[in-house]
Amino acid sequence: MAASNDLAHWRGQIFARLLQAVLVLGIVTAIPSALLAAREAIWSIVILDVLAIAWVAALWYWRATPYRWRVAQFLLIAYIVGVGLLLKIGPISQIYMMVIPVLAALLLGMQPALWGLALTSLTLFVLGLHPDVALHMHGVPDSPVLRALIIALNYLFIAAVLTLSCAFLLRHLEHALDRLQASALSLEHSSVVLSALNAELRLTATAVARLNDMVMIAEVAAAPPSPGAVPATRIIFVNDAFERSSGYARAEVLGRSLLFQQGPSTDAGELARIAAALASAQPARAELLNYNKAGKAYWVEAELVPFTDADGRQTHWVAVEREIDERKKSEAAIHRLAFYDVLTGLPNRRLLMDRIAHLLAAAPRNRQISALMFIDLDHFKHINDARGHATGDALLRLAGERLAQLMRKADTVARLGGDEFVVLLAHLAEDLHGAAHAAAQVAEKIRAAIARDFEIGAQSYHCSASIGVTLLPKAGQQAHDLLREADIAMYRAKAEGRNGIAFFEAAMQAGVERRLTLERALARALDTGELHMHVQPQVDRHGRVSGAEMLMRWPQADGTHIAPGVFIPIAEESGLIVRLGHWALREACRTASLLAQAGSPVAVSVNVSPAQFRQPDFAARVQAALAEHGTPAGALILELTEGLLIDQRDASLARMRDLAALGIRFSIDDFGTGYSSLAYLTSMPLYELKIDKRFVDDTPRDTAIVQAILAMARHLGLRVVAEGVETQEQADFLIAHDCDGLQGYLYARPMPLPDFMAWLAGRH
Numbered sequence: 001m002a003a004s005n006d007l008a009h010w011r012g013q014i015f016a017r018l019l020q021a022v023l024v025l026g027i028v029t030a031i032p033s034a035l036l037a038a039r040e041a042i043w044s045i046v047i048l049d050v051l052a053i054a055w056v057a058a059l060w061y062w063r064a065t066p067y068r069w070r071v072a073q074f075l076l077i078a079y080i081v082g083v084g085l086l087l088k089i090g091p092i093s094q095i096y097m098m099v100i101p102v103l104a105a106l107l108l109g110m111q112p113a114l115w116g117l118a119l120t121s122l123t124l125f126v127l128g129l130h131p132d133v134a135l136h137m138h139g140v141p142d143s144p145v146l147r148a149l150i151i152a153l154n155y156l157f158i159a160a161v162l163t164l165s166c167a168f169l170l171r172h173l174e175h176a177l178d179r180l181q182a183s184a185l186s187l188e189h190s191s192v193v194l195s196a197l198n199a200e201l202r203l204t205a206t207a208v209a210r211l212n213d214m215v216m217i218a219e220v221a222a223a224p225p226s227p228g229a230v231p232a233t234r235i236i237f238v239n240d241a242f243e244r245s246s247g248y249a250r251a252e253v254l255g256r257s258l259l260f261q262q263g264p265s266t267d268a269g270e271l272a273r274i275a276a277a278l279a280s281a282q283p284a285r286a287e288l289l290n291y292n293k294a295g296k297a298y299w300v301e302a303e304l305v306p307f308t309d310a311d312g313r314q315t316h317w318v319a320v321e322r323e324i325d326e327r328k329k330s331e332a333a334i335h336r337l338a339f340y341d342v343l344t345g346l347p348n349r350r351l352l353m354d355r356i357a358h359l360l361a362a363a364p365r366n367r368q369i370s371a372l373m374f375i376d377l378d379h380f381k382h383i384n385d386a387r388g389h390a391t392g393d394a395l396l397r398l399a400g401e402r403l404a405q406l407m408r409k410a411d412t413v414a415r416l417g418g419d420e421f422v423v424l425l426a427h428l429a430e431d432l433h434g435a436a437h438a439a440a441q442v443a444e445k446i447r448a449a450i451a452r453d454f455e456i457g458a459q460s461y462h463c464s465a466s467i468g469v470t471l472l473p474k475a476g477q478q479a480h481d482l483l484r485e486a487d488i489a490m491y492r493a494k495a496e497g498r499n500g501i502a503f504f505e506a507a508m509q510a511g512v513e514r515r516l517t518l519e520r521a522l523a524r525a526l527d528t529g530e531l532h533m534h535v536q537p538q539v540d541r542h543g544r545v546s547g548a549e550m551l552m553r554w555p556q557a558d559g560t561h562i563a564p565g566v567f568i569p570i571a572e573e574s575g576l577i578v579r580l581g582h583w584a585l586r587e588a589c590r591t592a593s594l595l596a597q598a599g600s601p602v603a604v605s606v607n608v609s610p611a612q613f614r615q616p617d618f619a620a621r622v623q624a625a626l627a628e629h630g631t632p633a634g635a636l637i638l639e640l641t642e643g644l645l646i647d648q649r650d651a652s653l654a655r656m657r658d659l660a661a662l663g664i665r666f667s668i669d670d671f672g673t674g675y676s677s678l679a680y681l682t683s684m685p686l687y688e689l690k691i692d693k694r695f696v697d698d699t700p701r702d703t704a705i706v707q708a709i710l711a712m713a714r715h716l717g718l719r720v721v722a723e724g725v726e727t728q729e730q731a732d733f734l735i736a737h738d739c740d741g742l743q744g745y746l747y748a749r750p751m752p753l754p755d756f757m758a759w760l761a762g763r764h
Contacts, residue, residue, distance in 0.1 A: 011107050012067055018103075019060040019074070027053060052081050071107045075100050075116065082120075086127055097124060097155070105166040113166070124155050214242040214300070214321040218258040220314045230275045231314055233258040245323060247293035258304075258317055261290035265297060274304065281306045281314050287324065299328040341415040343393055344400035352414035352422055356472075356479035359426055363473040368427035369435035373443060374468040374486035375403070377450065378498040380419035383461055394456045395463065402449045406442070422483065435471055436503065437573065440516050443467045443501045451499065464499035466490050471505075519574050522567050525554060526579055533587040534750035537602075537759070538721055538743040541735040545760060547637070547721070548595075549605040549743065550588045551750045552580070572609065581612035582621055589625040591753055592635040600760045605637040605667060610644045614651070619658055633663030637687065641669055642680075653683060660685035667721070672709060681716055688740070689713050693724025696744070700733040710737050 031049075055077050059070050082097040097120040105113030218233040235253050243250060246261065253260070262271060270286045277284035284304045289297050300321040307316040339351035347355070359370055377399060384392030396419065403413045403421060412424040425442055428435040450465040468489025472482050485504040493502035525531050531554055538547040554562045571577040588606035595602050612618065626633055638659070644652055656666060665687035673692045695705050706722075713720045722734050725744030734742060748759060 008067070015067070015071060015074075015107055016063070018107075019056060022074075023053070023056050023060055052077050068108065071103075075104060078103070079120070079123075083123060083127070086124075102166055106170065110171065121155060125149065212241055212322075214245055214319075214323075215239040216242060216253075216258060216319040216321075218317045218319070220316065230279045233278070233317055235260075236316075242321075245292070245298070246290070252293075258319055261288075261292075263289065263291040263295075263297060265289050266291075277304065278306075278317070281308060287328075290321075299324045341400075344397050344415050346400050346404065346421075347412055347414040349414065349416050352412060352416075352424065353479045353483075355412050355424060356482060359424070360473050360477075360479065366427065367430055369429055369432060370472050371425040371428055371435060371439035371442075372470050372472060372482050372486045373423040373425070373439070373446070374483070374490040375421040375423065375446060375450075376466050376490050376494070377419040377421075378464040378466055378494070380463065383463070387459075387461075391456055391459075391461070395454050395461060398454050398456070399450060399463070402452075403446060406445055406449060422486070432471065437515055439469050439471065440501065440503075443469055444516060447499065447501060466493040466498050467501045468493055469501065469503050471503075515570060518562070518567060519570050519576070522554070522571060522574075522576060526576065526583065530554065531580075531583070532752065533584060533591070535591065535604075535753055535756040536743060536750040537748050537756065538605075538741045539747050540741055541739065543747075545600075545602060545763065546741050547603045547605060548591075548756065549639070550584060550591060550607075552584060553750070572611065575611075577609045578612050578615060581607075581609050582625075585622065586625045586628065588636060589629045589631040593629040593631045594753065595757070595760075596631075596635065598757055600757065601635065602760075603635055603637055603665075605639050607639045607669060610641065613640065613644060613655070614648060619655060622659060622664065623662070634665070637665045637667050639667045639669040639690065642671065642673075649680075656685055670723075672705060681712075681718075686718055688719035688721055691720060691722045691739075693744075696722050696724045696730055696734075697726075699730050703733065706734070707737060710739060714738070 056074070059073055059077075062070075078099050079097070082100070086097070100120050101113050101117035104116040215238065216235055217237040218235045221232040221234045235256050235258060238248075238250050238253055242248075242253075246253075259271065259274065266289045270288055274284050274286055283306065285302065286304075287299060287301050290300050291297050301324045302319055302321045304317055304319045306314055307318065309315050339348060339354075340346065341348045356372070363370075377395075380392065380395070383395060396415070400413065400415060400421065403423065407413055407423065407425075410426045412422075412426075414422045414424070416422055423442075423446065425439060428438040447465055447467060450463060453460040453462050468486045468491070470482055470485035470489060474482070489502045489504040493500045496502065531552060533550045534553050535548045536551055537545050538549065540546040552564055552568075554564075554567055556562060568577070568580075571580050584606055585608070588604045592602070592604040595604070615621070622636075622638075625631070626636065660666065666685060667688045667690055668684075668686060669690050670692040671689040672695060689709065691706060691709055695709075699706055710720055719740045721741035721743055722730075722739050723743050725731050725734065725742045725746045727746060730744075731742055731746055748756075751759065
């Protein structure tokens with residue numbers, strides 16, 4: 001075999017170098033040894049050294065003789081020298097005998113090495129029996145057989161270790177050479193195949209590079225972290241067409257992601273679909289808006305194909321793209337002509353009706369109420385006739401822009417023709433009342449926006465709008481029915497004086513209009529100082545004044561009052577509650593300061609809405625109100641509702657703890673009527689609980705809830721105030737059960753601050 005020939009060649013090289021080394025070393029060492037032996041008249045050593053050197057020199061010189069014969073001659077020389085030295089010098093010369101099996105293993109192989117090992121071991125044993133060989137051992141009985149056996153066995157052990165190590169090493173080397181030769185043959189064959197494949201690949205690459213379609217090849221950079229995840233890709237090839245279309249040089253894109261050209265207007269849905277295909281190693285086709293190196297968008301039709309290895313793992317993706325800009329422009333132009341108004345760019349009647357139909361179809365599933373508004377510009381014909389169609393068209397475009405700016409993405413602003421616009425407000429609320437209120441607010445914003453002057457050609461033009469509103473869905477009605485209702489309501493708004501809003505359902509219209517009227521009046525009342533804070537005292541079980549609550553009142557010109565239960569919800573829905581709350585907070589601090597100055601220091605409670613409490617600057621406003629009137633923090637009690645901790649629990653608790661650190665105390669108002677959770681009582685820095693009037697009204701007929709609240713509060717160390725105490729029987733029950741404070745008409749009604757101070761003075 002070729003491998004064996006290689007090993008034989010390797011052994012031949014070693015033997016040649018070995019002969020040279022032995023010859024040189026022999027000359028260097030044997031000549032001095034022979035001279036010393038001659039001086040001592042040891043002629044056998046002289047003859048042995050000279051004979052051995054001459055013999056080795058002959059072997060080195062006759063290199064043409066067979067290899068195994070020369071090795072055998074060399075080993076014979078070593079054997080003769082070893083035996084001679086053993087006979088003349090003694091046991092120390094055993095090392096010469098050890099050379100024979102080791103060199104046999106190295107130069108000939110395992111079997112010759114074992115024969116050499118047996119020969120040398122037997123020789124040592126036989127020589128050990130010879131009486132002339134001085135093989136003396138201390139501590140061993142004077143038995144020639146025993147001495148010879150011990151020496152032979154010890155020699156056999158050491159020599160066998162060295163011999164077998166060399167033999168095994170050479171055997172493994174032979175196997176390695178076999179494998180190496182096999183690998184070399186395989187590589188040679190693979191090289192031929194690879195050359196053919198490279199030639200074919202060069203042809204393919206040249207063809208791909210010259211294609212008009214853009215081609216990108218990306219390798220899967222790493223296995224996805226979990227099944228179904230999108231694998232990372234790295235571009236390794238792009239063709240010339242890609243460079244021309246994208247503006248990127250090949251070097252600029254190598255190593256980047258396959259979808260690196262996406263931008264702000266690229267369809268996220270299409271990208272998600274491609275990502276899903278990448279994750280599942282499925283081919284995909286998509287139309288994408290890509291961005292070139294200069295940032296210009298262009299449409300491409302892309303086909304992505306995965307490649308997997310024999311184990312089914314993704315290794316590469318090939319993307320082939322072709323530009324479809326012109327096709328997309330044609331499609332967009334056709335779509336715009338079909339569904340959009342040419343003048344304003346807003347959806348036309350066809351698209352509006354389609355969106356209303358979709359909204360009606362989805363209504364049974366989402367159960368949301370929407371609104372449709374019909375808007376007509378008042379006296380537009382006068383402007384159009386007086387200033388010409390160019391001015392009229394400009395005004396229509398500006399009006400459309402104002403309407404579009406007011407809407408959400410889910411809403412639709414359409415132009416039906418002339419000066420008629422329609423607004424579709426989607427998903428306003430789940431109840432009629434809330435949806436009507438929201439629609440009325442938007443309608444008012446539209447009315448105000450159209451009422452602002454229009455600047456056209458350095459001229460100002462005033463216009464107003466009549467707006468009709470109808471709510472949907474309604475049983476059995478289609479898009480055209482709803483449009484007709486909104487149109488009818490719009491004409492009602494015109495009949496009532498124009499520049500107004502009318503609901504198709506008269507009863508709802510009246511309620512919504514009253515609510516809007518109240519909202520505007522409340523904002524005006526807050527601006528003009530028409531609101532007042534009244535004070536209602538709290539007394540302890542002995543009848544002594546222990547605190548007071550600030551209550552908001554809204555008097556009317558006719559002497560009546562609008563109840564807080566009416567205007568507070570309006571303030572909360574409109575956002576006015578924050579302004580109202582800050583005003584009430586300042587009034588409470590002012591009241592506490594005046595009471596202290598009058599010699600009647602009383603802790604003052606004031607309600608804080610969740611919206612007010614969650615304002616980022618609430619704590620700063622509290623501190624500012626205290627500082628403004630010089631009010632100590634301990635004189636202020638903030639009443640919160642249980643629902644405050646439903647949202648933003650952690651932030652609310654942190655804010656409460658910050659304020660409590662200043663000395664401000666907290667009370668839970670209407671305890672037991674909200675989202676009660678006993679767990680929050682232990683985490684909130686509370687001072688007191690207020691029992692709602694509904695529970696007090698039931699005493700002493702039904703006392704279980706009140707007794708439970710009182711017992712729990714005592715256990716937690718909280719003060720309890722009962723609201724709405726109106727009868728002595730209620731008061732007696734509460735006092736008997738150790739209620740800390742009582743508040744209600746039995747003791748005093750809410751009164752202006754001067755009356756409260758007089759009431760306090762009358763009790764002293």
